[in-house]
Amino acid sequence: MRLIPVTLTCLLFVSCLFWPSLLIADERFQVQRVQAVEHIIEVRRQGTLAFLREYRRAFKTAGYVKALNVDVGQTFQQGDTLAQLDISELLQQRQRIQARLTFIGNELLRLNRLLDRKLVSPSSVESMQAEHDQLQAQLSELNYNINKSTIKADFDGVVLARQVNQDELVQPGQSALVVTPLRDNWVVEVTVSADERLGLKPGQKHRIYLPALDQEFSAPIRILAQSPITNSQLYRVALALPAKADFVKGLVAEVTFQLQRANVYPIPHQAIIRSHQGQAEIMLSQDDRYKTQKFAVLDMDERYSYLAAQQSTIQVVTNSWIAH
Structure with a gap:
């Protein structure tokens, strides 16, 4: 029979210890109504x-740099000559080839007339024609090299780097200038x-x-x-x-x-009970009852954590830490 008073005493002690603390916690909870708002997540x-x-400009043929008309930082207009090689030797070579082509052309006319009269063999004409074709190919390549001995601007731009100097010997494809529009x-x-x-x-x-x-x-x-x-x-x-x-x-x-853009609850940092792996736990108030719930954290700044909204409004306990 003595056990009953002891048990009642223990229950009363536990009740006095915990029940008043829950009442105090309820009275001290600060509840704030939080409206879901549209939030732009920024990074x-x-x-x-x-x-x-940025473009590298190079000569297509070998030669000595004769002119450098721009330097680093200088601007230029489309069509301007930026750099040029000394092509005096190429011009002399072209002149020799053109003279030889003129001679061979005349010889071919003469040989063809003789061939019609069967005074020369066909092989003589074929040999002369082969040399003519070879010289034409050399002339085409030479004209290409002469045309590519000049670097012209194909847009309005500025020089970022100069990689050759005046009178320097350059090779085909060697970068001379770095330019940009x-x-x-x-x-x-x-x-x-x-x-x-x-x-x-x-x-x-x-x-x-x-x-x-x-x-x-x-x-x-x-x-x-x-x-x-x-x-x-x-x-x-x-x-x-x-x-x-x-x-x-x-x-x-x-x-x-x-x-x-997302609908979020802007929750003050002090209302967060704990957060882990992109989830934040907060305490909600509903019909005078309290519960904790986790929400995805979409963003945060100095004042708020922005939690993914699930409905238009919630009642948040902003000082739930007093219960822990």
């Missing part, structure tokens, strides 16, 4: 101002992760800010790499910018990508 990356295309050629290059790349499409416009110039642009994606950079899990993205006189290659650019 900020740092990139650099660059040229989309000035129009439709400025981009900001940046890298993104595979997950971030999934939210991007060519032509999408995103915000670019150039701190050094205090200029802001809405720039479309011009290049979106299909494969990652070698030995990396990052993808190259190039956003097109209009040409500006004060642009300098290599300037730092701040890029803000707007990856997607």
